Amino acid sequence: MENDSHILLQDKELCRSLMLRMMLVNKFEETALSLFSQGLVHGTMHPGIGEEATAVGTTAALNKEDYMLTTHRSHGQTIGKGVDINAMMAELLGRETGTNRGRGGSMHICDFDNGILGANGILAANGPIACGAALTIKLKNIPDRVAVCFFGDGAANEGAMHEAMNLAAVWKLPVLFVLTNNTYGMSMPLEKAVNETDLTKRAIPYGMKSYECDGNDVLAVYQTVHDARAYALENGPVLIVEHTYRTAGHSKSDRNLYRTEEEIQYWKDRNPIARFKMQLIQAGMFTDEEIRQIQQQANSTIRQAVEYTLAQPQPHVQDLEYGVYAD
Numbered sequence: 001m002e003n004d005s006h007i008l009l010q011d012k013e014l015c016r017s018l019m020l021r022m023m024l025v026n027k028f029e030e031t032a033l034s035l036f037s038q039g040l041v042h043g044t045m046h047p048g049i050g051e052e053a054t055a056v057g058t059t060a061a062l063n064k065e066d067y068m069l070t071t072h073r074s075h076g077q078t079i080g081k082g083v084d085i086n087a088m089m090a091e092l093l094g095r096e097t098g099t100n101r102g103r104g105g106s107m108h109i110c111d112f113d114n115g116i117l118g119a120n121g122i123l124a125a126n127g128p129i130a131c132g133a134a135l136t137i138k139l140k141n142i143p144d145r146v147a148v149c150f151f152g153d154g155a156a157n158e159g160a161m162h163e164a165m166n167l168a169a170v171w172k173l174p175v176l177f178v179l180t181n182n183t184y185g186m187s188m189p190l191e192k193a194v195n196e197t198d199l200t201k202r203a204i205p206y207g208m209k210s211y212e213c214d215g216n217d218v219l220a221v222y223q224t225v226h227d228a229r230a231y232a233l234e235n236g237p238v239l240i241v242e243h244t245y246r247t248a249g250h251s252k253s254d255r256n257l258y259r260t261e262e263e264i265q266y267w268k269d270r271n272p273i274a275r276f277k278m279q280l281i282q283a284g285m286f287t288d289e290e291i292r293q294i295q296q297q298a299n300s301t302i303r304q305a306v307e308y309t310l311a312q313p314q315p316h317v318q319d320l321e322y323g324v325y326a327d
Contacts, residue, residue, distance in 0.1 A: 005219040009283045016294065018060060018218050019280070022052040022273050023298035024085065025076040029248070031302050032075070032092055032106070036252050041092050045106040046073040050247035053272035054180045056080040057221025058148070058242070061229060062115075067133040067147040069126035070119040071180075072107040073246075077150055082114040089305040095312035102315045103323065123155040127164030127177070134173035134237075146174040146232050154185025156199060165237065169206035172236035176228055177208075179239065180215060182246040187258040203239040215244030216272045219279070247271065 008014060029047045036045055048055065055076030062068070062081065070077045078088060083099065091098030092106055099109050110118035117133060119126060130149035137145050155161055156179055168175040181199055183190045190197055203210035209231060213224040221242055228238045245267040249256050256264065280286040 004223045005217070005279075008219045008223065009279065009285060012285055014060075014222075015219075015276075015280055015285060018056055018222065019273070019276055019286075019291065020294050020298060021056045021060070021080055022218060022276065023295050024301060025052045025055060025079050026273060027298050027302045028079060028085065028089070028305075029075055031306060033248075033252060035093065035306070041106070042094055043105045043107075045092075045252045046250065047248040047252070048073045048076050048246060050267060050271055051180060051182060051215070051244045052076055053218035053221050053276070054178075054215040054242045054244050057215075057218040058150075058178055058225045058240075061222050061225035062146075062148060063144065065115055065145050066229075067115050067117055067130070067137070067145070069117050069130045069133070069147070069149045070109070071126070071150045071152060071155070072119055072121055072123075073152070074107070074109055074119050074150075078109045078111065078116055081111070081116050083109060083111045083116060085301060085305045086308045087111075089302075090309045090312050093309050093312075094314065095309055096315050097312045101319075101322065124151060124158030124161040124164075127151065127161045128167070130175050130177075131164050131167050131171075131173055134168065134175045135171065137174055138171070144233065146176055146229055148176045148178060150178045150180060152185065153179065153181045153183065153190050153199060154188070154193070156202060157185075157193065165202070165206050165208065165239070168237035169208050174232045175237040176225070176232055177237060177239045178225070179241045181241055181243050183243075184246065184250070184259075186250045187254075199241045200239065206237075208237055208239055209235070210239040210241065212241040212243065215242035216270060216275060218272055218276050244272075245270075 029049050035041050059080030068081055087099045091100055094102040096102055099111055108118055127149050130147045134147035200210040200212050211224050211228045213220040228240050232238050247264055247268050277291050
């Protein structure tokens with residue numbers, strides 16, 4: 001993987017895209033938290049600050065047409081896959097021009113044009129849905145397309161995820177089960193929730209190939225998913241375990257009382273963006289000034305998204321039942 005990363009570091013366009021997208025994700029979530037504190041974001045919200053490389057590295061290795069089922073912590077995953085940031089910000093603030101016309105909020109971003117089939121608030125429920133999407137690919141014989149299912153270490157213990165992995169294996173469906181192991185299921189440390197902390201072993205009962213990578217190294221994530229996707233196209237489902245750390249709280253109301261400040265700071269000092277910046281500068285691919293300009297671009301994009309959103313209309317009462325198909 002070190003050799004692969006060295007080769008990828010020579011691709012300046014790819015590296016710039018990965019850096020920009022991680023910065024966009026980070027700035028989007030910081031801004032969303034600020035807007036929530038101002039009472040402008042309704043409902044709950046689950047930031048993924050610290051996990052930017054898992055979202056961006058994974059989605060950068062996918063095709064636009066690939067189907068993707070996200071988690072409730074999906075801001076980075078959807079931005080990485082190409083969702084319109086103005087529409088996504090409008091969705092968070094409940095505006096009519098949002099991705100779901102302001103009706104879904106933070107946890108339910110959909111964008112069918114980019115293969116984003118959305119998320120739901122039920123842990124592991126996206127696993128069976130990913131199998132359905134992959135079955136469509138197989139029955140229609142659609143070439144060069146996979147279905148991707150994001151889930152966390154907490155959701156890995158849910159029965160629905162095991163059922164989905166078994167079904168995908170039996171039918172040899174082109175599913176990438178992407179497990180973002182941030183070591184906490186809400187406030188529960190992984191080592192207190194499972195007897196075996198090597199989550200790649202979850203693939204063994206289903207005869208499924210597993211991959212793992214340092215989820216804070218965006219190039220390692222990108223290469224791992226690129227390889228896993230190629231394998232899944234020919235052979236069926238795979239499990240990818242990406243080891244990362246959520247420095248933000250589980251949700252907007254999490255006060256982080258179950259973790260020490262020293263633990264959180266340790267991982268903040270090793271966050272994916274700072275790490276990638278160091279890689280790029282040491283490799284001589286970017287100067288500090290060039291990276292500062294990328295950050296300015298990200299900041300400007302998010303600032304403009306907020307300005308756009310605040311000028312958008314609220315949903316109309318007469319359209320309350322739009323999209324409701326059953327009584």
